[in-house]
Amino acid sequence: MPIVELHNIRKVYDTKVAVEGLSLSIEPGRMFGLLGPNGSGKTSSIRMMIGMTMPDSGSVSLFDQPFSRSALHRVGYLPEERGLYKKMKVLDQLIFLGRLHGLSEQTARTRALAWCERIEITEAIGKKTEELSKGMQQKIQFIAALLHDPELIIMDEPMSGLDPVNAALLQQTLIDLRREGKAVLFSTHRMDQVEKMCDSIALISRGKLLLSGSMREVKGGYPRNRLQVAFTGSDSFIHHPAVAEARVHDGVADITLHDASAAQQILADALSHGTVITRFEVLEPTIEEIFIETVGGQRDA
Amino acid sequence: MHSTSLQNIWLVARREYLERVRAKSFLIMTILIPVLMGSLVLGTALINRSLGSASHLAIMTDDAQFAANLQTEMTSSDGSKPKLDVYSPSVPGVRAQLDAQLKAKGGTLDGYLVVTPSSPAEPRGAYEWVPKSKADVITKARIEDGIRGALTRERLAGSGMGAAEVTALLAPIHLKTDSSGGGSGTAFGSAYGMFFLMYFVILFYGMNVARSIIEEKTSRVFEVLLATMKSSDMLAGKVIGVGAVGLTQVGIWMLLALAAVEFGTKMIGSNIHILPSPGQGALFVVFFLLGYLLYSSIAAALGAMTNSEQELQQMQIFLMLPLISCTVVIFNVVTNPDGIIAKVFSFIPFTTPLIMYTRVIVGKPGALAVGGSIVEMAVTIAIVLWFASRIYRVGILMYGKKPNLPEILRWLRYS
Numbered sequence: 270m271p272i273v274e275l276h277n278i279r280k281v282y283d284t285k286v287a288v289e290g291l292s293l294s295i296e297p298g299r300m301f302g303l304l305g306p307n308g309s310g311k312t313s314s315i316r317m318m319i320g321m322t323m324p325d326s327g328s329v330s331l332f333d334q335p336f337s338r339s340a341l342h343r344v345g346y347l348p349e350e351r352g353l354y355k356k357m358k359v360l361d362q363l364i365f366l367g368r369l370h371g372l373s374e375q376t377a378r379t380r381a382l383a384w385c386e387r388i389e390i391t392e393a394i395g396k397k398t399e400e401l402s403k404g405m406q407q408k409i410q411f412i413a414a415l416l417h418d419p420e421l422i423i424m425d426e427p428m429s430g431l432d433p434v435n436a437a438l439l440q441q442t443l444i445d446l447r448r449e450g451k452a453v454l455f456s457t458h459r460m461d462q463v464e465k466m467c468d469s470i471a472l473i474s475r476g477k478l479l480l481s482g483s484m485r486e487v488k489g490g491y492p493r494n495r496l497q498v499a500f501t502g503s504d505s506f507i508h509h510p511a512v513a514e515a516r517v518h519d520g521v522a523d524i525t526l527h528d529a530s531a532a533q534q535i536l537a538d539a540l541s542h543g544t545v546i547t548r549f550e551v552l553e554p555t556i557e558e559i560f561i562e563t564v565g566g567q568r569d570a
Numbered sequence: 571m572h573s574t575s576l577q578n579i580w581l582v583a584r585r586e587y588l589e590r591v592r593a594k595s596f597l598i599m600t601i602l603i604p605v606l607m608g609s610l611v612l613g614t615a616l617i618n619r620s621l622g623s624a625s626h627l628a629i630m631t632d633d634a635q636f637a638a639n640l641q642t643e644m645t646s647s648d649g650s651k652p653k654l655d656v657y658s659p660s661v662p663g664v665r666a667q668l669d670a671q672l673k674a675k676g677g678t679l680d681g682y683l684v685v686t687p688s689s690p691a692e693p694r695g696a697y698e699w700v701p702k703s704k705a706d707v708i709t710k711a712r713i714e715d716g717i718r719g720a721l722t723r724e725r726l727a728g729s730g731m732g733a734a735e736v737t738a739l740l741a742p743i744h745l746k747t748d749s750s751g752g753g754s755g756t757a758f759g760s761a762y763g764m765f766f767l768m769y770f771v772i773l774f775y776g777m778n779v780a781r782s783i784i785e786e787k788t789s790r791v792f793e794v795l796l797a798t799m800k801s802s803d804m805l806a807g808k809v810i811g812v813g814a815v816g817l818t819q820v821g822i823w824m825l826l827a828l829a830a831v832e833f834g835t836k837m838i839g840s841n842i843h844i845l846p847s848p849g850q851g852a853l854f855v856v857f858f859l860l861g862y863l864l865y866s867s868i869a870a871a872l873g874a875m876t877n878s879e880q881e882l883q884q885m886q887i888f889l890m891l892p893l894i895s896c897t898v899v900i901f902n903v904v905t906n907p908d909g910i911i912a913k914v915f916s917f918i919p920f921t922t923p924l925i926m927y928t929r930v931i932v933g934k935p936g937a938l939a940v941g942g943s944i945v946e947m948a949v950t951i952a953i954v955l956w957f958a959s960r961i962y963r964v965g966i967l968m969y970g971k972k973p974n975l976p977e978i979l980r981w982l983r984y985s
Binding site for chain 2: 283316319338342344346349352353354355356357365366370371410413
């Protein structure tokens with residue numbers, strides 16, 4: 270049962286096409302990365318998922334049902350830009366937002382305090398938002414999105430403005446939530462986070478889906494044509510006809526092949542020339558490389 | 571309406587209300603406005619008393635009878651006579667001496683009158699008034715009246731009438747005013763007071779709605795709220811919450827005023843009629859709510875269109891123009907509450923709360939007219955609210971440049 274399903278949605282603002290023919294679905298217990306350059310339609314797509322705007326055509330399903338506002342109590346949303354009342358006290362704010370999501374005042378209070386404990390921000394409880402640092406506000410916003418124990422968690426750029434320690438803390442929290450069976454969708458520019466956390470990704474650019482699927486599927490669509498070889502002795506193997514490009518520094522060769530199947534030939538070639546290999550690795554393409562190649566390729570087109 | 575909708579409206583209204591009532595500015599305003607209004611009334615009364623209350627004058631004449639008559643004529647309504655020094659113009663240097671007295675610091679002389687005896691060219695004589703303050707037009711008018719009275723007294727006495735008869739004939743007439751709500755003067759004061767209070771609360775709380783929208787827009791709170799509730803619920807909650815704050819404040823002021831009258835009555839021992847009657851008080855609340863709803867709907871649309879307080883301030887004029895037009899006609903309405911201007915303005919929905927309410931205090935517009943204006947306002951509010959909520963729904967998610975008119979018209983059609 271998919272938690273979210275977008276089917277062929279399209280949204281046009283005045284003259285600009287924000288999203289065109291986008292389809293995707295997210296399963297429970299999955300971490301889904303929504304990637305794309307600035308202005309590619311990520312936020313527009315997210316807004317349609319939670320009924321902030323309606324698609325001009327196409328359909329949105331939440332929890333296997335056609336979209337209805339009553340399903341929104343099961344969704345947690347963290348917007349790209351921080352949205353908190355500046356002059357309101359943190360706890361009051363969390364209780365208010367929790368109650369809007371259908372919690373009782375008492376439950377909201379208990380959970381807010383527990384969450385503050387969990388992500389180490391208890392010192393902020395009695396303060397006003399405007400007295401907090403940007404990173405602390407971000408953590409409060411993070412709690413606000415999770416207070417009502419949503420089954421679908423949507424986070425637009427959740428790690429922006431956080432130091433590495435806090436980013437790791439929230440990252441781990443998201444991973445724990447996924448383990449509990451929640452579906453997590455987040456959009457980001459940080460490809461290293463995607464690489465570490467996501468099970469599936471969708472890459473959109475100019476409102477269109479360029480590629481989507483599980484990490485394995487996406488990476489499988491790209492040739493494993495890069496080698497990293499640590500060696501001592503002769504570097505003659507980098508002149509093998511299958512090598513398209515090679516760079517050597519500090520006894521490590523970074524090699525790009527014309528043909529991914531030639532990797533073993535390179536190894537054999539090196540050994541036959543008496544080169545001592547201490548490490549030989551066939552690298553899979555990183556999401557960053559795929560991103561740049563796909564989006565860049567589209568730009569050329 | 572769906573029950574979660576009602577729940578959300580209630581939560582938003584409650585938050586708006588509590589955050590505002592708890593703020594220090596609410597307390598300050600609640601105290602400051604009555605203090606300002608009170609000192610304004612008191613100050614005006616003091617200025618009115620000091621103006622034209624010249625109590626020390628000098629006259630240059632050889633006609634002692636004329637001087638005495640003038641002093642009698644200038645007797646104030648409370649029975650006090652001005653001090654009148656008489657100098658003979660034949661004494662050399664007397665004018666210079668009087669001028670010096672006028673200029674002297676701490677001098678009590680308020681001005682002097684130079685009388686030139688009647689001549690064939692000027693059968694009534696010539697009079698020159700030299701005041702200490704040229705702005706004191708009220709004393710000048712009193713002296714003019716005094717001279718005319720003194721001359722009449724002289725002629726009447728000259729034609730053989732007895733002094734007692736002359737005094738009886740020239741005694742001031744007391745014009746009685748019939749008004750059920752106290753003296754007419756206090757009704758005027760109360761009408762102006764209530765007019766400006768209404769003007770202030772409608773504008774202030776209308777603008778508060780716009781400011782609150784801008785705050786949520788710039789802090790992006792909308793994005794969080796919209797992920798769980800409809801924009802129309804947000805707007806409804808906000809308008810109700812801010813309006814409730816306004817009602818609370820007006821309620822506190824009314825209680826304060828009641829307490830002040832109670833206290834004043836005990837202190838002075840006589841009834842003070844500055845308050846509107848309970849019926850007028852209830853209508854104040856009705857017209858405040860109607861005016862607030864109308865103006866806060868417009869303010870909500872303005873707030874949703876703009877991105878900052880500065881931009882809002884430029885748009886504020888649209889909100890203020892109808893209110894300002896009320897201040898232009900208010901004098902006419904108070905003096906002629908059932909005239910054509912009063913009637914027209916009390917049925918223009920944007921000026922109804924101010925003008926119709928003023929008519930309720932000083933005139934007798936009739937239940938049908940008051941009821942009609944209320945129905946008319948309700949219809950206008952429904953129409954304005956329809957447009958405002960559509961502009962609001964789209965506008966709160968639009969950042970960046972201010973929309974132009976064609977863009978706003980397109981917003982109305984968005985689903």
